[in-house]
Each structure stands twice: as structure tokens, then as C-alpha cells.
Amino acid sequence: MNTPELLGLSPESLAVAAYALQNGQLVAFPTETVYGLGADATNESAIARLFALKERPQINPLIVHVAHADEADSLVDVDNRARQLMARFWPGPLTLILPRREDSPISLLCSAGLDTLAIRSPGHKAARDLIEAAGIPLAAPSANRSGTISPTTAQHVMDSFASASGDDLALVLAGGKCSIGLESTILDISCDVPVLLRPGAVLQDEIEETLGLPIRLGSGNAARPTAPGQLASHYAPKAQVRLDVKEQLAPGEAYLAFGQMRGLDPDNFRNLSPNGDLFEAAANLFAYLRELDGTAPSSIAVAPIPEVGLGLAINERLRRAAAPRANRE
Ligand code: TXA
Ligand code: MG
Numbered sequence: 105m106n107t108p109e110l111l112g113l114s115p116e117s118l119a120v121a122a123y124a125l126q127n128g129q130l131v132a133f134p135t136e137t138v139y140g141l142g143a144d145a146t147n148e149s150a151i152a153r154l155f156a157l158k159e160r161p162q163i164n165p166l167i168v169h170v171a172h173a174d175e176a177d178s179l180v181d182v183d184n185r186a187r188q189l190m191a192r193f194w195p196g197p198l199t200l201i202l203p204r205r206e207d208s209p210i211s212l213l214c215s216a217g218l219d220t221l222a223i224r225s226p227g228h229k230a231a232r233d234l235i236e237a238a239g240i241p242l243a244a245p246s247a248n249r250s251g252t253i254s255p256t257t258a259q260h261v262m263d264s265f266a267s268a269s270g271d272d273l274a275l276v277l278a279g280g281k282c283s284i285g286l287e288s289t290i291l292d293i294s295c296d297v298p299v300l301l302r303p304g305a306v307l308q309d310e311i312e313e314t315l316g317l318p319i320r321l322g323s324g325n326a327a328r329p330t331a332p333g334q335l336a337s338h339y340a341p342k343a344q345v346r347l348d349v350k351e352q353l354a355p356g357e358a359y360l361a362f363g364q365m366r367g368l369d370p371d372n373f374r375n376l377s378p379n380g381d382l383f384e385a386a387a388n389l390f391a392y393l394r395e396l397d398g399t400a401p402s403s404i405a406v407a408p409i410p411e412v413g414l415g416l417a418i419n420e421r422l423r424r425a426a427a428p429r430a431n432r433e
Contacts, residue, residue, distance in 0.1 A: 106269060106270035106271070107268075107269065107270055108132075108262070108265060108268060108269075108270050108272075108273040108274065108275060108276050109270065109274065109275045109276070110258060110262060110275075110276045110278055111275060111276070111277055111278065112277075112278050112279075113134075113230050113277060113278070113279050117275075117277060118230070118233055118234055118237050118277075119237060120275065121133065121234055121237075121238075121275050121277055122234060122237035122238040122239075124274040124275055125142060125143065125144055125234075125238040125240065125242065126144065126238055126239070126240065128143075128144060128147050128149060128150040128153075129143075129150070129274040129275075130142065130143050130150070130153060130154055130157060130272065130273050130274060131143075131234075131273075131274055131275045131276075131277065132247040132255075132258070132261045132265075132273065132275070132276040132277065133230065133231055133234055133244070133276075133277045133279070134228055134230060134231065134258070134277060134278070134279030134280065134282060135169075135226040135227070135228045135231045135244070135282065136196070136197060136226060136227040136228045136231075136282060136283050136284050137197050137226070137282060137284050137285070137286060137287050137288050137304070137305070138246045138247070138254040138255055138256055138282055138285070138286070138287055138390070139246065139247040139254075139255040139256065139257070139258065139260065139261050139276075139282065140169065140226075140231070140242075140244030140245065140246065140247055141154060141157070141158060141244060141245055141246070141247035141248075141261075141273075142169070142234070142242040142243070142244045143242065143243050143244075144238070144240045144241075144242065144243075145166070145168045145169075145210050145211060145214050145240065145241040145242055145243040146209045146210060146211060146240060146241065147211065148211045148212070148213055150211075151166070151211045151213045151214045151243055152213060153272070154166070154243065154245070155213070157265070157268060157272050157273060158245060158248075158249060158250050159249050159250050160245065160250040161250070162213060162216060163216050164216065164250075165214065165215045165216035165218055165221075165222060166214050166215070166222070166243040166244070166245050167199050167222040167223065167224055167243070167244060167245065167288070168210055168214065168221060168222065168223045168224075168241045168242070168243055169223075169224060169225065169226055169231065169235055169241065169242045169243070169244050170223060170224075170225050170235060170241050171225065171232040171233075171235040171236040172225065172232075173187075173190040173191075173194050173225060175225075175241065176190070176202075176223055176225075178205070178208070178209070179204070179205060179208050179209070179210055179221060179223060179241065180200075180202035180203060180204060180205055180208065180220075180221050180223055181202060181203040181205060182202060183202075183293075185293055185298070185315055186200055186202055186293055188314055188315065189291070189293070189311065189314055189315070190225075192310075192314050193306050193310075193314075194224070194225040195225040195226055195227045195232060196225070196226075196227040196305075196306065197224075197226075197227060197284055197287075197288040197289060197304050197305040197306055198224060198288055198289050198291065198304070198306040198311075199222050199223065199224040199288045199289065199290045199291070199302075200222070200223055200224065200291055200293050201220050201221070201222050201223075201290065201291065201292040201293060201294050201301070202220060202221060202223060202293060202294055203219060203220055203221075203294050204218070204219055204220055204221040208221065210241065210243075211243070214243045220292070220294045222290065224288055228279065228282075228283075230277070230279050234277070246287060247260075247261045247264065247265075247276075248260070248261070248264040249264055249265075251337065251338055251339075251340060252264065252339070252340060253339050253340070253341060253390050253393050253394055253397075253425070254287060254339060254390050255390070256281055256282040256285045256387070256390045256391055257280070257281050257282075257391065258276050258277070258278035258279070258280075260390070260391070260394065261276050262276060263394075281387070281391075282387070283387065284304075284305045284383075284386060284387065285386045285387035285388065285389060285390060285391075286304055286305060286386045286389065286390075286414075286417050286418065286421060287302065287304060288302075288304045288305075288306075289302060289303060289304030289305065289306040289307075289311075289417075290302035290304070291311060291319070292322070297317075297318075297319065297320050298311070298315065298319040298320070299319065299320045299321070299322045300319055300320070300321050300322055301322040302322075302417075302420070303416045303417040303420050304417050305386070305414060305417065307413060307414070307416075308321070308416075336424065336427060337424060337425075337427040337428060337429050338421075338424040338425070338427070339390070339393075339421050339424050339425040340424075340425055340427075340429060341393050341394070341396070341397035341404060341425065342397055342400075343358070343396075343397050343400070343401050343402070343403050343404045344403040344404070344426075345403065345404050345406060345422070345425045345426035346403055346404070346405045346406065346426065347406050347408075347422055347423065347426050348406070348407075348408045349405035349406060349407060349408075350407070350408065353370050353405055354402055354403060354405070355402060356401055356402035356403075357370070357372075357401055357402050357403050357404070357405050358370065358372040358373060358396040358399060358401035358403075358404045358405070359372065359373035359374075359404075359405050359406075359407070360373070360374055360376060360392055360393065360396060360404060360405070360406045360407065361373055361374070361375040361376065361407045362375065362376045362377060362380065362385055362406075362407040362408070362409050363375075363377065363378065363379070363380035363407070364378070364380075372396065372399055372401060373396075374388070374392040374395060374396060376388050376389060376392060376407075376409075382409075382410070382412075382413055382414040382415050382418065383414060385409065385414075385415075385418060386414050386417065386418055389418060389421065389422075390421075393425065406422055406426075409422065
């Protein structure tokens, strides 16, 4: 069985990847947030194969990636608020949910039959070069099996799809470690009052400052926490995850620390950021969760992370990693 090919970034590998995408194949590629699993967003059968490879429920819509903001106009209705946000944050880690144009060429499966569409222009230049070379908008969820930890290196992608054949996933483009390491902020701006659906590196106050008005927080955000039992499990390692642990580890428990360690001296630990830097912590989060999980600990205890700035997005991912698995999305 042929396995997915792994290629470094070069004009040649981008051309190979663009050709594969134009022919309905799947290609994983780096973005500044996490690695994406790309497919032609206008090709219904390519999108169907993407859902199958990810084992993702077809009710969960995908984000469409474009090289430039002006490409959004043929896909969605772009109002003034969206234009302001695109001008400030694109290319970059902000996904906008906008009304889908009636004549939008995007696959209906891609947007799960909704009358809205999620769209972003990635900050990573190679990602934009790839979209441009392919000449098509790319649907790209995180390049991992549904419900598991998102990939921030090409090796994570290879590990996630170790059992996949080259017919399922043609190519993985390797572009090093993702600089942000958390998925994009998602803002639903298809309604009167915009709703922050997923926190990320573009922060609530930056959005409010740009729009000049307050936005609402969707569930999953710290200021409007969902009851723990209702949290959908996601980003889940094999081991159970315990949050806000400051003292007393259980036997065999791994520890994911943040900042100075006080009195805790486990055998098996990683420190997200010894200096307490939230950007460094975000960039390390998914890789360290994978590494600790790989040591088959009895569980993974996680230090408290401040609920400020990027800490909000880190904590949202951690709460979902710790959520009861029966609710896994
Ligand atoms: O940073 C990112 O956004 C990465 C990189 C690869 O670009 N992509 C990513 O995709 O995180 P994914 O599929 O893992 O997450 C997309 C999220 C899902 O939670 C989905 O439910 C939501 O976007 N979404 C997509 N379309 C939507 C829509 N029309 N309305 C509401 N939510 C939507
Ligand atoms: Mg994902």
C-alpha cells in the first residue's frame, strides 16, 4: 500500500500539491494556526472524501481558505463590518462566518447545507501560495482525525494518518512548526450582533475595537462557560486530563506545567512556558499534549493558565480536552 508522500516546501512541491488538489485529491499543508487537510472546496466528491478520511460527522461544516480577501466576494456576502475585519486581520488567524451567496460555487457538503459559510485567508505565505497555485478555494479542517489533538507539525499529520494510503491523502507539505499553534478565532458575523464562536489569536477586544461595538460570546468561552457535562469533547488525548492542578499528582500522572513550578517535581512533565509567556504556551500546547500522551501516563494534570488574552483560547482547548469522552464530537 502506498503511503502519503511527505515533501518540504519548494516551488516544485507546491506545484505538485496544486495539481493534486485540482484533481480532487487531498493535501495537508501548514498554516500559522495548525496544519490543514486541504481539498477543492468546489468539488463535492473531494469534500466527501475529506469528511471520510477525518471521520468527521457531515453536520460539522468546514472553513474555506482563500489567498486574498477579494476572492471572498464570489463566495459570500461581504458587508462593511466584514471588510473592516478583513482589512485589519487578513491574512491571519480570523475566520468569518458570512451569508453564503446563492450562486456560491462552494460544495454544499462543505458548508453542511447551512446558508452561511466560514472563510479565512491564512497568514502562512506557503498556504496562500498553494491556494493561488491551485486557483481554487480550499476547504481545510485541521489535519487530524475528528476529536483528536490538532497537528502543529507535519509529523503530527503523518502520525494522525499513519494508516491512510496515498490514495486517501496524496501529500503532506512540511513547513515546520506552526507559529501560533491554536486554531483561528471564529466570528459569526452573519447576524446583527457578531458572536465569537471560538477564541483564538485574534482577541475579542481587538475585534470590538475594529468594529467599534461589543460582540457576544458563544458557548465554550470563559465568560459564558457551558456546564462541564455539556462540553463536547475535542482535542482529546488518550489519557484523561485534569485541569488547574497546583499540587499533589496521582501515581503515574504526567504534568503539563506553566510558568515557575512550585513544589511539584514529577518525573514526566513538559513546561508550556517556563517564563509564563502565553504565546509560547499556545505554540507548544498540542505538541506537548501529544508527547505526554505518548508516554501512556495514568492521566495528564495541567497547571492553571491565566484567563487573559491568548490564555482564553488555551483554556477553551484544555476544557474540551478534559471533557467527558461520551460527548466527543
Ligand atoms: O485555524 C483554523 O481555522 C484551521 C486551519 C487549518 O485553517 N482550521 C480549522 O478547521 O480549525 P476545523 O474544521 O478544525 O474547525 C472549523 C470550525 C468547526 O468548529 C466548525 O463547526 C466551524 O468551524 N464552522 C464552519 N462553518 C461554520 C458555519 N457556517 N457556522 C458556524 N460554524 C462553522
Ligand atoms: Mg479541528
